Amino acid sequence: MNMNDFIAAMPKAELHMHIEGTVSAAKVLELAERNGVEIPYTSEAEILAAQDYGFPALENFLDYHYMCSSVLREGRDVFEITRNFLNKCLVENIRHVEMFFDPQQHIERGVSFDELMDAMTTACKASDVSTGLIMCMNRDRSLDSAIEMLDLAGKHRGDIIGVGLDSYEEGNPPVKFQEFYYRAREEGYRLTAHCDCDQKDAVKHAHQCVHNLKVDRIDHGLHVLDDPELIEVVRSREIPLTMCPTWRPSDPEPRRLMALRKMLDLGLPVCLNTDDPEEFASRYLTNMMQSVQQDGDFSADEMTQFMRNAFRGSWIGEEQRTAHLTELEAHLETYLQQK
């Protein structure tokens, strides 16, 4: 078994991916046609070329992302993309995945909260992959809208494991949603929030996530490295950092390799994730991990450490966690013995 095979066959977990970012270029065109949605692309090549946007990266990415997800108009569409993604997880040897969904944008396009939940849970229950759904609030929308989503989520409480925060970060600090997070915690949801890369007030926002929102996890969290106090809090509270070393078509290598190395060396609970696998050139977990390993020169044990951190940081039961970690260690052991 060579390193690429070792990574391909590794039992995996993924904690940071958005179901709306799993619509392939072909599927975007198919759904645009089926639902009569006008989009500015006429071919797969045009859609893929649009993934090579420039700076500001987050804003340009989000504009592209919302354009592609605008083709999702019915529960059936959401069911299909969820099913397709979970089938892909089987090929990737992903044992457990925690999926973000953005209810506000679906509701705006005419898919009700109940219809949305029905579409995703039907696909999840039919799959052999273990799944958790995380309801993500768009931070550029209002606190009232987020609270309204919590109300709608009430009857689906058993199917939603946690809540998160995503979208345009500038001008939308975590504290804007303090009341939402307080209530979500009271209702028993696990808490996470995006602290995106290279954002204005990034360190301040990370502090707010940890101290005001009291999150259980941070999505990305690159800028934790910029502050010794944050490093200490994340390490002592074992707050998982769901980093996404994705890349655009013309990027020479995965982004954030230096940060990943530093986080591992500091003993921070960092794991690897694809964010929006159909919208970055990095695509799915195996491909991304193989490039990270090669370009970042990580050892088999270090690649396993990223995955230990993912299983440890996941919101699954202890029994399930132990079983996955045992399988993961056995996989490393087999590789090291054969080497």
Ligand SMILES: [Zn+2]
């Ligand atoms: Zn994300």
